[in-house]
Amino acid sequence: MTTATIPRTRFALVGTGGRSTMYSHALLGTYRDRHDLVALCDANPGRMAFYNREFAAKFQVAPLPCYGPAEFERMISEHRVQCVIVTTTDRTHHEFIIRAMEVGCDVIVEKPLTIDVEKCRAIHEVTRRTGRKLRATFNVRYTPVACRIKELLAEHVVGEVFSVHFEWLLDTRHGADYFRRWHRDMRNSGGLMVHKASHHFDFINWLLDSRPETVFGFGDLRFYGRANAEARGDFRPYVSATGDPAAVGDPYALQLTGRDKEMYHDAAVHDGYRRDQNVFGDGISIPDDMAVIARYRNRATLTYHLTAYSPWEGWRCMINGSKGRLEVVNEEGAFVTGAADPRLDRFGSAMPHQAGAMRRILVRPLWEKPYEVPMPTAEGAHGGGDARMLEDIFVGGGEDPLGRAADHRDGTYAIMMGIAANHSFATGQVVRVDELFAGAF
Ligand SMILES: NC(=O)c1ccc[n+]([C@@H]2O[C@H](COP(=O)([O-])OP(=O)(O)OC[C@H]3O[C@@H](n4cnc5c(N)ncnc54)[C@H](O)[C@@H]3O)[C@@H](O)[C@H]2O)c1
Numbered sequence: 001m002t003t004a005t006i007p008r009t010r011f012a013l014v015g016t017g018g019r020s021t022m023y024s025h026a027l028l029g030t031y032r033d034r035h036d037l038v039a040l041c042d043a044n045p046g047r048m049a050f051y052n053r054e055f056a057a058k059f060q061v062a063p064l065p066c067y068g069p070a071e072f073e074r075m076i077s078e079h080r081v082q083c084v085i086v087t088t089t090d091r092t093h094h095e096f097i098i099r100a101m102e103v104g105c106d107v108i109v110e111k112p113l114t115i116d117v118e119k120c121r122a123i124h125e126v127t128r129r130t131g132r133k134l135r136a137t138f139n140v141r142y143t144p145v146a147c148r149i150k151e152l153l154a155e156h157v158v159g160e161v162f163s164v165h166f167e168w169l170l171d172t173r174h175g176a177d178y179f180r181r182w183h184r185d186m187r188n189s190g191g192l193m194v195h196k197a198s199h200h201f202d203f204i205n206w207l208l209d210s211r212p213e214t215v216f217g218f219g220d221l222r223f224y225g226r227a228n229a230e231a232r233g234d235f236r237p238y239v240s241a242t243g244d245p246a247a248v249g250d251p252y253a254l255q256l257t258g259r260d261k262e263m264y265h266d267a268a269v270h271d272g273y274r275r276d277q278n279v280f281g282d283g284i285s286i287p288d289d290m291a292v293i294a295r296y297r298n299r300a301t302l303t304y305h306l307t308a309y310s311p312w313e314g315w316r317c318m319i320n321g322s323k324g325r326l327e328v329v330n331e332e333g334a335f336v337t338g339a340a341d342p343r344l345d346r347f348g349s350a351m352p353h354q355a356g357a358m359r360r361i362l363v364r365p366l367w368e369k370p371y372e373v374p375m376p377t378a379e380g381a382h383g384g385g386d387a388r389m390l391e392d393i394f395v396g397g398g399e400d401p402l403g404r405a406a407d408h409r410d411g412t413y414a415i416m417m418g419i420a421a422n423h424s425f426a427t428g429q430v431v432r433v434d435e436l437f438a439g440a441f
Helices: 020-028 045-059 069-078 090-102 117-130 144-154 197-208 226-232 258-265 382-394 408-427
Strands: 010-014 036-041 083-086 106-110 134-137 161-171 212-220 289-296 301-310 313-321 324-333 359-365 371-373
Touching (some): 010 069, 020 036, 036 069, 090 117, 117 408, 134 382, 134 408, 144 197, 144 313, 144 324, 144 359, 197 301, 212 408, 289 408
Parallel strands (some): 010 083
Antiparallel strands (some): 212 289, 324 359
């Protein structure tokens, strides 16, 4: 299937934090001859000013006009914006999707689409009423390894899929990062079951070409948080790490320097947003260990585990079918050390191909010898998914036989499992997804 080529478009970005960099740099750099980035909107003027300085230095462009959230519609009309890219904190995605569509814009929104059923309902209502387009960005679908698995299933190497066993591990650098800032509050992110696992559930939905029907799970905060650290005798008394002597030598402490210090620490005078909080501090309301069991509409079952305090980073996915079994191990980093480590990015994300990391795709047909399928290499951010996704979003026109492009329905299916699991964690009940999302779309 070939997707349409994307016509020249006037984009604005709302939410100029870490993730926005990928879009702004793409629009001002690689795709500058195809599209226009015409304005920025954020609640923090310091962060927008930082980006304008960076854009001038990197791309030799004049400062982009900056707007606060209350001036969002004025920004759209003054700059004849056609498409808004939403990279704000998760709990605000719905607000900017709705406001953009109400004034005639299409929207590209980062995962997760939103964090609860009510906001999801409002997004579907405005999409239906205005007829505007929404693109949900799931970069995992664009990673070479995910595409290879999707192709293998399409080739029926395991026949009809009956069950999936999926484990995702976040190491003590990357995983810890979700406990340092806004994600740590359930009201901002929906917890990792929505914020992080929406990637994973979208991946499974896409592989199975189905959506969840029944969900049950347990989620608990066992590792991070003050009470856990105190019980282990590891509590360190600091609130934010940067510049606090109590944080020195703590491998979990994020000392903001350089670009990140300017973007977050220095900009905190405007809104008090602390990027570098103590992961063993107060105020963490999200689980760090989550176990889920689910059944899909097509009768396939899923067992899923997300651990946010692991010694290594990556995932394992085992797929059982009528003709055999597919086993994938994708270690993105074999280990992390507490010391500054050049193989890690600035927030401690593990780099692919770290020494000793194991990456393997194995097909085990029934009654036959298993065979290995070459593991595709994954250069670039997020397993090589980001660059491929940007090409699809900003150029289009390519082959998309795997159906990687995602809309508001895919965005909804991706958060269903996590929202349902959160309900199950809280109530101890089995959750029927259609009942929970009744009338949402
Ligand atoms: N697909 C991926 O791999 C990936 C990776 C990282 C982040 N993300 C997503 O990108 C989004 C942003 O994450 P981030 O890491 O850049 O966070 P961040 O905290 O660095 O940036 C969020 C920005 O939103 C702004 N903001 C918050 N509330 C606002 C409001 N009401 N109005 C206007 N601006 C507001 C903040 O000031 C900040 O600049 C999140 O939804 C996250 O899930 C996706």
